[in-house]
Amino acid sequence: MAERLFYGALFILTLGYLYFAFVTIKAPIQYDPLGPETWPRLLGLLMAVALAIRLVRPSGVAPDVARKTIIRLAVVAGFLLLYAILFQRLGFILSTWGFCSAVTWLLGTRPVKAVIFGAVVSTVTFFVFTDLLDLNLPGGLLEFLD
Amino acid sequence: METVLSGLAGGFGVALHPFNLFLVLVGCFGGTLIGALPGIGPTNGVAILLPIAYGLGLPVESALILLAGIYYGAEYGGRISSILLNVPGDSGAVMTTLDGHPMAVNGEAGRALSLSAVASFIGGTFAVVLMSVFGPLLASYAISFSPADYVALMVFAFASLASLVGKDPLKTLIAALIGLMLATVGIDASTGIKRYDFGIPDILAGIDFLVVIIGLFGIGELLHLVEQQVTGRMSLLKLDKSFVSKADLLLTKWTIARGSVIGFFVGILPGTGASVASAVAYGTEKRLARDSEKFGTGDPRGLAAPESANNAAAGGAMVPMLTLGIPGSGTTAMLLGALLLFNVQPGPLMFQQRPEIAWGLIASMYIGNVALLVINLPLVGLFARMLTIPPRYLTPLIGVLAFVGVYAVIGNTFDLKLAIGLGIFGWILRKLDFQLAPVILGFVLGSLFENNLRRALSMSGGDWSILLESFDSQALYVLTALTIVIPVIVGRRRLRMAAQKQ
Structure with missing residues (x-):
């Protein structure tokens, strides 16, 4: 089907x-x-x-994806879309913080841990990419950090 | 032979430059790391890191050296998650799990990892040596190819793709057509006419290649990882102190030799990469062995065969990419796309016009293979620890890397949304048993295919018979017919034999 x-x-x-x-x-x-x-x-x-x-004459694959999985995937896709929209507006650090925390939390991490994980990942990757590798990332609300 | 030696000398001049040497090591190390991550194979690794490598503003040859290092490094690292976790990073590593994982279950994880490292090294090095000899030969032959011959070559490439990849040729064709159709979006280069842009300025110049690979392979992989974590858990086996012995190498020496030869030549065929090569090598060894019932229970031969073959295939797949501009696998299609981003058109002329790229890359692969063996034997414990990273932390990181890559190169958020859309589409394709390699191959070759067809017909004033005029095209169409007909005949014979047995 x-x-x-x-x-x-x-x-x-x-x-x-x-x-x-x-x-x-x-x-x-x-x-x-x-x-x-x-x-x-x-x-x-x-x-x-x-x-x-x-x-x-279909080849006859019937992927069985549970309703729970579909909902989970839709939520992640929603997070991705939100991340894309906020990427430039809020800037890399804030949007990445939110995105990483949200996804790790959704996949079963305790909220406090997820927020800490997001904070560490977003700041570390920001400085690695902009200062070390000289890539262009949006500063957004935290523009003054550049 | 002289051109080969002088080319190699020049290549080593490029590859041994301290900065490029550093990039080879970074690429190999990073590639092994990515390949060792559960569920992420070479194709996804290259796709996710390609835009970032491009955004660094490196010279072409350095960027390509880095990307190629990531590619075969990941091919190397893929065996770690296959053996310890029983989760192949991609289709090329599936055969490795058959005997590699049982070995680890039997308490021989260290032996399996070190033996496969040696087998990978021999397969990879063998492929690079053959590549340095065959590459220039093929290039000097293909230099006389006309546009019509190129059309024939691409028909052959897509035909062998359809008959060799996956179970359903028609689905492979549909996947390739999706890629080819996506490539028609944007301004037509020879007339300036807009096609399928729907007034969106961001795709006026065509859908960006980086967005397509990040979408299909980066975002698509992220969704796949989420799905896996909802549905089940994986169990990790401990690394132990066992190590490959001289007896193991003596036992597997012919297996490795055969695997390397099979891998290289299967890898050269367009569309067939490591997955077909390792399956053929494993099957051959099993058939040759007198005690074939041992295969699948942790036989070292069953591990050495696919590992030497898939690394040799990684090298073999580079040959048509460098010499003809026709990639032999999904990952080499990405490397080709990377060259196009730098405005370098790979093809027979590259060995003469841009020897620093062609030979520099080949020379760097010699160095890379040695480097991989050296870092893999002692550091395997470190790479194995990558497997203990819970996937729930890994998943968002893929999204971050994907977004950074797209944004750093293109710099707008429309392409981020496009990548998400393509990622969802890619996930659906995977769910319905479609291969993604044909999509990317179609997308990368699309404009080359169309331009050669139009150039050929311009030369003939619209007469289609020009496509069949030269000997080279005729030979290629015969080969095309064979690749389509032979699998059908073999399949029917097998069915008949199975029916007789019953």
Whole structure:
């Protein structure tokens, strides 16, 4: 079921991909015989055929993922998204502190330990990356540390 | 032969430069460390560290030396978690668990680790020696390749990928097409036409290669680790004082030799990396052994075969990447992508135009292999201690490294979100038994494939028959047909034999 659903979703995306390849992508002057549209057309058609075959005859994988696991993964994905949004606004140290603490806590560490772990990781990695390796990381609210 | 020796001399001039020597050691050490972490294999290790290495602003050859060190260092370190934890870091280390873990269970963990270190060293070194001889040969042959020949070469690469990787060729094809389609996003280089950008300025120049690998392999791995921790626990075996003996080496010397040869040549084939090589080597040894029932219970031969083969394959996979610009595995596809980031197009001309990169890398691998043996035998206890790090601390660190890499190089948060999306997608693909290597191979080769096809048809004025004109292309299409047909015939014969037995 999950497999067919996946192929179905990809199939719809491929139809959209093909629509653009056949309708909108066009060069005003022909530079080369194929132009920018032929390659996407070939790929899209091949993909549509491959997906159609597997839609009719799926390979029969049925991943069994427990509801609990899915929820846990969704929460982690949410943490990641929040981390991405706050990365620049709060700066590396604060956002990383929050992210590391949240994930270790979610995976079964006691809250106090998780907060300490996040604090150590975020400050140590910040100075290793910016001072030692000279990489560019956002200072955010703690900009004055630079 | 003279070009090989003078090339090597020049290469050692680059690799022995103190700074590059330092990078070889850092790469090997860091690679072993990453490879030893439970569940993180060479592919994920290189993916997570690649953007950071790129962001350091090193010269091309130094960056590549560092990345290659991480790559085969991780290939080396992967055996530690296979043997002590029974958890292979990636598919290339699966065969190592078959006899390596039972040896550790029997109280011979030290013997298993030291024997596999020696086998890895011999396999790796053998591959580098062959690489220095075959590399320039292949390069000088491929120098006359026309765009049409390149199209044939890539058709061959994807065909052998589909028939050799995974159980379902059609799924491998779908995975490769996903990569190829992702590569069409952004401005078309030869006409300046926008494709699939949907008005988002961040992807106007195409989806960044770093975002794709960080997403699929970094974030995807993080989600996989979370899932594993929810579902089960792993048990770690203690390291003991046993060590490899002379008798072990005498017993396994031909096993290691065969494993090295098999590994190198399987590794050269496009798309097949360490996983196929180690499986073939293990199978061969088991068939050759008169007492094959011992395999799987902790037989040293069953450990030496896959370990020599997967390290030889790591070297073999570098050959088509350096000489043809066609990577032989998911990880070498990443190294190729790294070269493209530096605006270096790998291919037959690289040995002449950028000898410091090609030869410097090869020379650094000689040094790296020795360094790995030297740091692995005495320090194995330190690396084994990496396994005791609880995964719940490790998991967020992967996310941090992934974000630092993307942000330090690209510098905006849109790409962070894109990486998360790709990570979720990669996790779904893995759940449905798709391989990720074809996706990355398709993504890296996408524009090269399209450009060569368009160049070939420009030369012929739109006549598709140009694709079949040269001898080289015809030979490659014959090879393509064989790689597709032979597995089908072999599979049918096996089915028939199984039916007769019953």
